[in-house]
Each structure stands twice: as structure tokens, then as C-alpha cells.
Amino acid sequence: MWPDTRLLELFQIEHPILLAPMAGPSTAELGIAVSEAGGLGSFACATSTADQVRTAMSIIRQRTKKPINLNFFAHTVPEPDAGREALWRKRLRGYYLELGLDPDKVPSSTRAPFDEASCAIVEEFRPQVVSFHFGLPERSLLGRVKATGAKVIASATTVAEAKWLDARGCDAIIAQGNEAGGHRGNFLSDSVATQPGTFALVPQVVDAVSVPVIAAGGVTDARGIAAALALGASGAQIGTAYLFCPEAKVSALHRAALGTARDDNTTLTNLFTGRPARGVINRVMREIGPMSADVPAFPLAGGALAPLKAAAEENGSSDFSSLWAGQAAALGREMPAGKLTRQLVDQALERLEALTLRH
Numbered sequence: 001m002w003p004d005t006r007l008l009e010l011f012q013i014e015h016p017i018l019l020a021p022m023a024g025p026s027t028a029e030l031g032i033a034v035s036e037a038g039g040l041g042s043f044a045c046a047t048s049t050a051d052q053v054r055t056a057m058s059i060i061r062q063r064t065k066k067p068i069n070l071n072f073f074a075h076t077v078p079e080p081d082a083g084r085e086a087l088w089r090k091r092l093r094g095y096y097l098e099l100g101l102d103p104d105k106v107p108s109s110t111r112a113p114f115d116e117a118s119c120a121i122v123e124e125f126r127p128q129v130v131s132f133h134f135g136l137p138e139r140s141l142l143g144r145v146k147a148t149g150a151k152v153i154a155s156a157t158t159v160a161e162a163k164w165l166d167a168r169g170c171d172a173i174i175a176q177g178n179e180a181g182g183h184r185g186n187f188l189s190d191s192v193a194t195q196p197g198t199f200a201l202v203p204q205v206v207d208a209v210s211v212p213v214i215a216a217g218g219v220t221d222a223r224g225i226a227a228a229l230a231l232g233a234s235g236a237q238i239g240t241a242y243l244f245c246p247e248a249k250v251s252a253l254h255r256a257a258l259g260t261a262r263d264d265n266t267t268l269t270n271l272f273t274g275r276p277a278r279g280v281i282n283r284v285m286r287e288i289g290p291m292s293a294d295v296p297a298f299p300l301a302g303g304a305l306a307p308l309k310a311a312a313e314e315n316g317s318s319d320f321s322s323l324w325a326g327q328a329a330a331l332g333r334e335m336p337a338g339k340l341t342r343q344l345v346d347q348a349l350e351r352l353e354a355l356t357l358r359h
Helices: 006-011 028-036 050-063 082-098 116-125 139-147 159-167 198-208 222-230 252-259 283-288 302-314 337-358
Strands: 017-019 041-044 068-073 129-133 151-156 172-176 213-216 235-238 266-269 277-280
Touching: 017 028, 017 041, 017 337, 028 041, 028 050, 028 068, 028 337, 041 050, 050 068, 050 116, 068 116, 082 302, 116 139, 139 151, 151 159, 159 172, 159 198, 172 198, 198 213, 198 222, 222 235, 222 337
Parallel strands: 017 235, 041 068, 068 129, 129 151, 151 172, 172 213, 213 235
Antiparallel strands: 266 277
16 A cells, blocks of 8 residues: 555554644644544644643543654753843834833743653653654653653754764654744754755655654645655655644634745744744744844743734734744645545555556
8 A cells, every 4th residue: 555664564553644743733632633544643742731741641542542642842951141132122122112012021931841751751651652853852861761662753854963863763753854834853053044855855864864764844735745755755744734624723813824825925933932943924024034143042032922922913913923834835725634634645545556557
């Protein structure tokens, strides 16, 4: 049926389609629907408390016996930089005044990487797959994750990162092209100017590592899945397409932005968190510029924009909202996640069969 069954055997799933773990839009219901349809569902933990993750995993365990992927950020927490923080607040001061907010009361932001508490959750629920973004946690924590029997996967944005992950025991590697929505998974370099696209990255990663490769970035329909497999990937990770599903936790303003997304109206920006992430262009990105050297390092930047986002959204505006989306968002269609997964499977298999018959 599928030309490459390595991921199916590795994760014990029916189809080589992975739900991208998207912090914020991720819900238990979304993960369950994809897993029940034969793909690998996921739950993203980066913006959830330990109690919220436990609640989500309890729901997942009650409603499906299928494999699930629990995802974490593995970033290094930066040293606070008071000067940079002050510069960023000064840059945003006019927006605070415009929206009637006190520019001297700017909240701070933090986001914990994978730590002892996260590891305890993995040990408690024993998900079949644990994935990481921004590299891997330190060796002892990674060893504890592997000791649960979980398969470990992580994102690479370059061949060098893929080799680094392979050398440290990842069971499969996600090759994330520049087209992908949300945060870049880069961790060996801060530069995004030279990051390759999916079509260029995937075959080079396939040639460079010893484990199965999962293509990510711009894969929104069955054509993308067939192309990924043709490039040598063992499967595809899909995010933006699932943002259109009712199970995803997406605001009405974000859904409206997805409905107007085109191939040329998303860009990489560091304004919202301090790390480059792809989203639909809005006012703050146009006026400040999508990438700014004034922005504090991840994850310290997010707090300053939060009051602006809340105030603007109350007035029906997404001027200060992070509208994450990939470059192929225009191919997305509204439908339940289970139906979307089954449709992707059927149409991808049809395309692969047609390609085989032509040869």
C-alpha cells in the first residue's frame, strides 16, 4: 500500500501522516481524531501547564488506544537582558498609548523547556512518541524518556542539524522546510536567511542520516504527501491543514486570516516570541518589520505583545496577533480532522498509484 513502511512499523500506525504538534491550537480532540484515522496524533505541551497536559493526556487515553506524540520545546533559557527589554518596550510604547494601555506596565514572559516536571509526565503517561523542537533536552532527561519505551523524534532545518540529531539517537527526524508555519526548529544556527525549502532539504537529509525522515513544511494536501515520499521521506508532518479543522483551538480572527492566506502573504517573524516563526502578515509586522534586532531572545519577547493582542482582539482586530500559517495555507479546507486524514490517505495513495502506473 505505502511504498515505505518504516514509520508505520516504528510508531505502530496505519498511515505515514503525522499531525504537527502546534502549541496553542493543539487539543486532545484533534490528536484523538488523527490517531483514530490511522495517523499519528499529537499534543503540544509548550504553552500548557503540567495540569493541562495531564488533563489532555487523560482524555486521550480514555478515548483512543492508538499511538500519540507528546511534544516539547527543548530551548536554552537565555540570560535576561535589561537593555534589550527596555528597547523593545520603547519600540511598543506608541501602540500601548494608542490602545489605552499603560506603557510602564509591560508583563514579562517565560516558557520552560523540557525539564524534570515534563519528564515526569512522560514517565506517567508513557506516550508512544515524544518529539522535541529546538534540539534535544540534556542527556540524562533524554535517557529517561527513552527508558519509557518512547520513540524520540525531533525537527531539523538543515542537514547539519539532522546529523546532530541522528548522532544522539533520534528514532526518526523531521526535516522542516522554510515553508512551514509556526516556529523554525533551528538550534545549531540563528540564521534563517539560508534555511532551505522542503524540496531541497528532504532528499539531502534522507541521504545524510540513517533513520527515517519525515517531511514538514508546505505539505497541505495529498500532492504534498506524494511529493514528500517521492523525495525519499518515509512520511509527512502536516500542521496548517489541520488548523482549518473544528477540533483545533483557533480564534475566529486567526481562522479569518487563514481564509485569506496566499502563497505570498506569510513571512517569518520574531516579533511575537523572539524566535523566527511563519505567520500571516499583519499590521505590527508591516510597521516594525517582521524581523527586528530589538526583540528580546526567546521566550522573553512574548509578554510585551500580549496586552496589545488582547486589547486589539477585543475590538475585532488581529493587528498584534500571531497568525501562524504555512506558505500553502490557501490549499486548506474546513472539515473534521478525522475526515481530513482519511481524505489525505485516499488521495495520496491514488496519486502514488497513478505515478507507479505511468512508469
